[in-house]
Amino acid sequence: MASNPRIANPVRSAFAPGERDDTVVVSIGPSHPATHGTIQIFAEMDGERILRADVHCGYLHRGFEKECESHTWHNCIPYMDRLNYCSPLINDFAYCDAVERMMGIEITRRAVVLRTLLSEYSRLTDHITCIAASLMELGAMTAFLYMVMIRDYMYEHIAALTGARVTHSYGRIGGLAHDLPPGWLARLEEILVQSDEFVGRVHGLVDRNRIFIDRMRDVGVLSQADALSYGYTGPMLRSTGLAIDVRKDTPYLAYPELDFEVPVGIKGDNYDRYYVRMREMDESVHMIRQCVDLLEDGPINVDDRRCTFPEKPLVYGEIESLINHFKLVMEGPRVPAGEIYVAHEGANGELGFYLVSTGEGVPYKVHCRAPSFVHMGGAHIMLEGYQLADLVPTFGSINMIGGECDR
Amino acid sequence: MGAEVFDRIETRLADGEGEGQVLAPAGVSHGILVLDLAPGAVAGAARALKEEFAFDVFLDVTAVDWPGQDPRFEVVWHFYSTAHKVRVRLKARVAEASPAVPSLTPLYGSAGFMERECHDMYGIVFEGNADLRPILLYEGFVGHPLRKDYPKEREQPLVPYREGFEERG
Amino acid sequence: MTMDRRVIPIEPAGATARSAAFEYISTRKDELVGWARKFSIFPYPFVTACCAMEFMAVSSTPYDTDRFGAALPRFSPRQSDLLMVVGTVTHKQAPILLKVYEQMCEPKWVMAFGVCATSGGFYQNYAAVPGIDRIVPVDIYIPGCPPRPETVIDGIMKLQEKIAREKHPILTKDF
Numbered sequence: 001m002a003s004n005p006r007i008a009n010p011v012r013s014a015f016a017p018g019e020r021d022d023t024v025v026v027s028i029g030p031s032h033p034a035t036h037g038t039i040q041i042f043a044e045m046d047g048e049r050i051l052r053a054d055v056h057c058g059y060l061h062r063g064f065e066k067e068c069e070s071h072t073w074h075n076c077i078p079y080m081d082r083l084n085y086c087s088p089l090i091n092d093f094a095y096c097d098a099v100e101r102m103m104g105i106e107i108t109r110r111a112v113v114l115r116t117l118l119s120e121y122s123r124l125t126d127h128i129t130c131i132a133a134s135l136m137e138l139g140a141m142t143a144f145l146y147m148v149m150i151r152d153y154m155y156e157h158i159a160a161l162t163g164a165r166v167t168h169s170y171g172r173i174g175g176l177a178h179d180l181p182p183g184w185l186a187r188l189e190e191i192l193v194q195s196d197e198f199v200g201r202v203h204g205l206v207d208r209n210r211i212f213i214d215r216m217r218d219v220g221v222l223s224q225a226d227a228l229s230y231g232y233t234g235p236m237l238r239s240t241g242l243a244i245d246v247r248k249d250t251p252y253l254a255y256p257e258l259d260f261e262v263p264v265g266i267k268g269d270n271y272d273r274y275y276v277r278m279r280e281m282d283e284s285v286h287m288i289r290q291c292v293d294l295l296e297d298g299p300i301n302v303d304d305r306r307c308t309f310p311e312k313p314l315v316y317g318e319i320e321s322l323i324n325h326f327k328l329v330m331e332g333p334r335v336p337a338g339e340i341y342v343a344h345e346g347a348n349g350e351l352g353f354y355l356v357s358t359g360e361g362v363p364y365k366v367h368c369r370a371p372s373f374v375h376m377g378g379a380h381i382m383l384e385g386y387q388l389a390d391l392v393p394t395f396g397s398i399n400m401i402g403g404e405c406d407r
Numbered sequence: 408m409g410a411e412v413f414d415r416i417e418t419r420l421a422d423g424e425g426e427g428q429v430l431a432p433a434g435v436s437h438g439i440l441v442l443d444l445a446p447g448a449v450a451g452a453a454r455a456l457k458e459e460f461a462f463d464v465f466l467d468v469t470a471v472d473w474p475g476q477d478p479r480f481e482v483v484w485h486f487y488s489t490a491h492k493v494r495v496r497l498k499a500r501v502a503e504a505s506p507a508v509p510s511l512t513p514l515y516g517s518a519g520f521m522e523r524e525c526h527d528m529y530g531i532v533f534e535g536n537a538d539l540r541p542i543l544l545y546e547g548f549v550g551h552p553l554r555k556d557y558p559k560e561r562e563q564p565l566v567p568y569r570e571g572f573e574e575r576g
Numbered sequence: 577m578t579m580d581r582r583v584i585p586i587e588p589a590g591a592t593a594r595s596a597a598f599e600y601i602s603t604r605k606d607e608l609v610g611w612a613r614k615f616s617i618f619p620y621p622f623v624t625a626c627c628a629m630e631f632m633a634v635s636s637t638p639y640d641t642d643r644f645g646a647a648l649p650r651f652s653p654r655q656s657d658l659l660m661v662v663g664t665v666t667h668k669q670a671p672i673l674l675k676v677y678e679q680m681c682e683p684k685w686v687m688a689f690g691v692c693a694t695s696g697g698f699y700q701n702y703a704a705v706p707g708i709d710r711i712v713p714v715d716i717y718i719p720g721c722p723p724r725p726e727t728v729i730d731g732i733m734k735l736q737e738k739i740a741r742e743k744h745p746i747l748t749k750d751f
Contacts, residue, residue: 007671008565010545014538031622031672033651038624038669058543059669060624063701065528066552066559078698085626101437129629148636155633166629166722228463228489231517242489249492250438340437341485341496343466354483356471369467369485377520403625406543544703545668552702559701566670568710575706 013042014054020044023051026388030059034137034392037402039376045388053383057376060402068366072332073099073173074307076366081167083368084404087126087347089118089158091404092171094344095366097252098353099173102340103306103333110298111175116254117291118158118170119344120284124195125154126347126399127277127284134274134396135206138215143202150198153191160184173333174308175301185292192285199281207275216271220382220394223268230378234349234371235280236398239265239272246345254294258287273397307333332361341369348372348399372398372405412491413440416460420444420452439485439494446482446499450509453484456495457514462486465515466494468522470529474555478502482531484511501531510535528553602745610740613657613683615645617732617739620656622676625663627690630722639725644732653679658735659712664692665705677712683742685715687735690722697721 015025029040038059044052064083068076080095081088093115100107107115132147155165161184162168162177170177206212222232224240237244245262247255263279265272301308305324314321337359343352352369375398382394417433420442433442444452456462466485473479478500486495499508510533511518522533523542530551533539541548545565550557560575568574619641621631634641641647650656653676665673677686688708691697694717696706708714715738718731 007674008547010547010565010668010671012540012546014540030669031676033621033623033649037628037663056542058541058545059666059672060664061543061666061668061703062625062664062699063552063559063703064699066557066701066703067699070559082626085629129632133632145636148632149638152633152636152638165633165724167626226516229516231465231515231521233464244489249489250494338436339471341439341467341494342437343494350466350487352466352485354467354469354485365471367467367469373520373524374517377517557702562667562702562705564667564670564705564710566667566674566711569713572710 010059011040011056013056015042015044015052022046028391030056034395036133036395036400038406039395039400039402041379041383041391043383043388043391048387048389050383050386050388050391053380055376055379055383057373057400057402057405060406062403062406064368064407065366068363070362072361073335073363074328074332076363077171078167078169080171081169082403083370083407084126084346084348084351084372084401085167086129086401087122088166088168089115089122089170090126090344090346090351091368092169093119093253094342094346094351095353096171096173097344098340098342098355099333099335100307101342102335102338102355102357103173104336105174105302105304105307107175107302108299110296111300111302112254113291113294113296114176114180114300115171116258117288117295119253120287120291121154121158123347124281124284124288125151125158126401127281128154130347130396130399131202131274131277134393135202137392137396138212140206140212143205146198146201150191150195153194157184157187157191160187172301172308174304175299179300185295188288188292192288195281195285199278203278213271215390215393216269216274216397218267218269219386219390220270220273220397221268222378222382226378226381227268230381231374232349232378233374234346235273235276236349236375238262239276240268241266246343246350250343252342252344254291257294258290260287270393270397277399327361334359334361335363343369346371346404348375348401348404351404368404368407370404370407372400372402373407376400376405410435412460412488412493413495416440416456416495417442419455419459436496439496441496441498443498443500446501446508449482449484449497449499450511452497453486453511453514456486460488461490462488462495464489465511465517465521468511468518468525470525470531470553472529472553472555480506480529480531482508482525505532506530507532507534509533512536527551530554606742606744607740609744610742613742614736614739617644617646617658617736618648618650618656619646619658619660619687620651620653620676620680621649621660621662622673623662624665624669625690625692627662627692627722630720630725630728631660631662631689634725634728639729641729641732644729644736646732653677654681656680657684659684659686660689661686661693661708661712662689664690664697664699665708665711666703667705668703670705670711673708674711685735685739686712687731688714688717689728689731691719692721693717694719 030038040056042054080091132144136144159165162170310321335357339356349371354367356365464487471481484497688694716735
């Protein structure tokens with residue numbers, strides 16, 4: 001890689017080219033369309049077959065933890081979006097949930113149901129992105145265009161609510177940024193109907209397609225034992241047959257009240273991962289509709305001066321609210337000293353936040369347990385022994401999101 | 408059910424064999440059992456958790472830097488049991504002079520990458536992990552950025568900047 | 577009332593009629609080359625982070641960069657002419673960015689897509705390069721975190737204007 005002597009080599013491969021003279025070491029990435037951003041895989045190849053794979057991540061390490069240590073608890077929320085940027089609301093709400101539990105705050109009923117609804121909505125966008133990208137890399141451009149079109153409707157719809165299409169920063173400690181605009185729920189139902197239709201079309205295009213099955217069935221197989229040992233959670237673990245889901249096992253938000261099933265696969269190969277994600281999208285749509293029924297009127301933010309900004313008329317009207325607002329902005333909400341680990345079910349698996357507070361308005365440590373990072377640790381199992389061309393669908397089905405992996 | 412398995416774990420680890428085990432009374436913090444151990448006892452405790460109590464998923468290892476205190480670093484492990492549906496946190500303190508803890512790579516495959524990250528960020532040495540190459544940082548990066556004494560903006564560019572731009576220190 | 581009509585010479589003083597024709601032809605040639613280049617951009621999507629979501633959106637319906645001739649991504653730097661740096665470039669990734677840039681042939685342009693590529697965004701720390709113009713020369717900066725697809729299209733159109741304005745002198749000081 002360092003053909004130009006003034007450009008240093010950022011990584012050291014686990015195996016050197018030329019160790020064996022019957023193999024070739026190929027560096028795939030880190031600027032590569034199939035590695036979804038910035039992953040580098042050194043593949044020792046015997047012809048078309050990958051003998052050993054050395055996966056390198058970290059090319060998108062942006063210093064998220066260090067940044068959070070110099071921002072207030074509120075100001076960290078935009079950094080959370082950019083972790084798993086395909087499902088940003090799940091990250092927002094997981095972090096806000098962790099801070100709220102440390103502060104001993106219980107959010108309002110409306111916020112609970114809305115957070116559940118939006119988490120599932122974000123899960124939809126994440127699975128759509130994963131499926132669209134991996135199908136496109138197999139050559140199914142039509143499926144990509146269908147999925148991205150429906151994802152665009154969702155982005156515009158969420159932008160009508162949060163103000164941003166992709167990185168929303170909508171969660172707040174104590175609730176949400178603001179309430180639903182009028183007509184939002186009606187448009188939601190329209191989008192869900194269209195989403196069902198488009199997902200059905202994609203099923204029709206690829207499910208029984210001979211080429212798709214040949215490329216995905218029995219490729220990238222992950223056994224249950226390996227999956228547990230390498231810390232896999234989420235759709236990857238469920239594709240091996242284990243029905244383990246944080247929403248069912250250690251439920252949070254409104255999930256105990258929702259009726260949904262957890263789809264599992266049979267073999268743990270690429271086809272199962274694709275199908276588990278498609279079924280999870282159906283379940284998410286079902287859950288969103290249930291949340292719409294559960295939604296009641298009420299306040300969005302808990303009425304707690306420790307974290308919720310007072311209403312503007314009060315801020316300009318009375319001195320206590322003015323000082324409250326000032327302190328919340330300048331110093332941040334004071335979170336009692338201690339530590340907490342909270343896990344939500346991200347689109348990729350168990351998304352955990354380990355927070356340490358010393359009682360200040362600025363966190364002492366914000367650590368994100370990122371499912372994608374842990375999955376990269378075991379990715380070599382799914383790549384070794386298969387062909388180079390199989391790396392593309394396998395990697396696509398892992399759904400490595402760079403922001404979450406490297407943080 | 409969570410509380411019952413926590414009691415069994417406490418009892419088992421309190422009178423385990425070997426070096427000093429649970430240093431402080433175990434507590435339950437927001438639903439998670441927290442055990443403070445001596446660094447040498449971590450491997451034995453993790454093995455007990457995995458083999459006797461079915462903690463089959465190793466979630467995370469990270470560290471917290473307390474620069475004013477001695478020992479300076481607190482290494483934190485999280486485990487999850489799919490059978491009991493509970494999480495456990497193990498903590499161990501190590502000094503700055505010899506920040507070494509046992510590696511969990513013999514028990515869990517996921518330990519490999521996570522220990523590399525902890526080593527990158529804090530400088531914690533995981534004995535038994537043969538591969539502690541930088542994972543989030545790059546070859547040639549000097550220092551451990553998440554330590555409190557590393558200034559946030561000190562960058563170490565690999566590619567020299569073009570004319571007219573200066574590095575931030 | 578009479579209006580003074582100022583006569584503006586179309587050629588510098590002392591020039592001959594033949595050099596005026598030459599100027600006219602070379603200007604039209606520049607316009608032709610600029611027109612051909614601006615409507616056949618082959619981007620190399622150097623995708624790193626969240627801006628990739630908006631890059632995917634702007635490449636597909638309903639925003640569609642194909643209308644501008646800039647749809648076909650070429651994943652080899654040898655075959656592309658627009659390096660779209662989409663997302664944060666970290667110090668670890670910087671050597672790769674430089675290598676890809678140097679592998680591209682002239683004419684080439686660089687687009688900084690998003691604030692992270694423009695200035696580092698809100699990652700002002702040890703890890704992220706505070707703007708890719710510290711490493712490669714940038715032709716157009718598109719702000720936004722991530723930029724809306726309309727912003728990206730506006731950026732592409734401005735880049736097209738820049739490409740169209742470029743001069744391609746036949747007679748240079750070396751020749």
